[in-house]
Amino acid sequence: MKREILLLGNPLLREKCSVVIDFNSEKLKKEILDLKDTLNDFRKNNGFGRGIAAIQIGIKKRMIALNLGKETFIVINPKITKRSNETLTLWDDCMSFPTLLVRVIRNSNINLEYQDENGNQKEWQNLSNAESELLQHEINHLDGILAVDKAINPQDIIYRSEYEKNKDYFEAKVSYRIIPTI
Secondary structure (H helix, E strand, O other): OOOOOOOOOOHHHHOOOEOOOOOOOHHHHHHHHHHHHHHHHHHHHHOOOOEEEHHHHOOOEOEEEEEOOOOEEEEEEEEEEEEOOOEEEEEEOOOOOOOEEEEEEEEOOEEEEEEOOOOOEEEEOOOOHHHHHHHHHHHHHHOOOOHHHHOOOHHHEEEHHHHHHOHHHHHOOOOOOOOOOO
């Protein structure tokens, strides 16, 4: 079932999430469905959105729903095991403040360990720029860190509508551009 997405200012967004231990819990299975449904609904209604952390719908567990253009899947207990020295700058967006964009710096590439919905251990190596910057954003959510906290400068938090009006100006300030998967 689709849940309400918590917005910037909600204190829950600043909470650290707990590790998932019981993968057989009926409650966990329902939360996973809710997380997927919420991401899919947001994508359908807004035309963007590749990932959402469980805390964004009030679930304090280390889970992320992702849709990279095919089907929605879940990453549980993610841990970055390697970060590239190279970085990229981008205008980051977030479902918890959908009218804002934030210019941030992220590692260009990461490796990831995580568990799937059944608790199976997985490795995801040499992630692309798109997957790397997205997962860094979502894992930050699991630690109570928001993109606005990562802004390069205070003036790097802008309205999406201003970005659209002055796209060339703002695009010249970044090395990478997010491509929607819808």
